[in-house]
């Protein structure tokens with residue numbers, strides 16, 4: 001605490017990111033990264049970047065990446081925004097669409113950055129309860145509000161909502177922006193991308209950090225009708241016009257160029273996910289139906305906090321949230337097959353020792 005801090009910063013509880021040990025000693029299943037490298041085309045584009053060009057500012061409009069993303073999803077370039085990771089895009093969107101003092105809604109259990117942005121930007125929020133199986137219903141989003149944010153698939157529960165459910169929320173809230181955070185959509189569930197033309201209040205946020213294996217490049221995107229994208233640009237150009245560096249732009253431009261690699265990578269994770277779910281169920285774990293590149297698991301006899309600690313002692317990092325309703329669950333990213341075998345072996349030992 002410092003006397004120099006503003007009241008907001010004095011009172012805020014910042015988001016706590018998952019550990020990023022730099023020594024590579026751990027099996028990292030704690031931040032939902034992709035275990036496989038980015039597409040060779042991305043790596044080549046970055047390697048071929050003429051470093052002498054670093055003396056110039058980057059393209060502040062991110063034209064190349066926006067064009068590539070628009071072509072990929074069948075949209076116009078003007079319907080795409082590119083930011084420094086989707087966390088930044090989310091923060092900009094909160095500023096662009098939610099007034100200080102207004103009240104937005106999001107699910108009771110969801111991405112823990114949402115309440116942090118609310119606190120930072122002085123936005124009130126109300127959470128919408130989930131059922132006992134962590135399903136998100138629609139009724140809670142039909143109450144008066146000034147905006148909505150939903151992660152689909154949700155984090156950390158890994159469960160997804162149907163497009164019909166999301167459409168009903170959009171239709172009941174025509175005056176408010178509904179943000180759908182699709183960070184994990186390539187692993188399950190159905191994207192809302194094709195509905196952008198129909199709903200002027202729909203903003204989709206996505207990221208290259210998960211299914212495109214580019215968490216380190218920091219690229220997030222927003223998709224919506226032109227007025228929404230203009231709103232986010234107004235925020236960006238009031239804070240920092242050059243959020244993406246030139247090297248990242250080059251890599252990001254190539255990210256959509258290798259569909260075969262993308263599909264193979266995505267399917268590989270989904271296949272490993274099914275195998276790990278079956279193995280965990282055999283060990284009496286409760287596992288939610290995962291639409292994401294991670295699992296949300298709990299064991300009836302062995303507390304999640306114990307498993308978390310014991311895994312860490314064995315060099316395996318997973319995520320534990322010491323929060324009401326989810327403090328007996330772990331979020332486990334899907335790693336490579338070898339990493340998941342190590343994980344399964346370790347949890348088996350831990351629960352056998354405990355019971």
Ligand SMILES: Cc1ncc(COP(=O)(O)O)c(C=O)c1O
Nearest residue numbers: 085086087111151183207209220
């Ligand atoms: C639901 C959700 N949204 C957004 C993000 C942020 O991703 P990034 O800032 O790497 O694009 C994450 C990261 O884990 C997430 O889980």
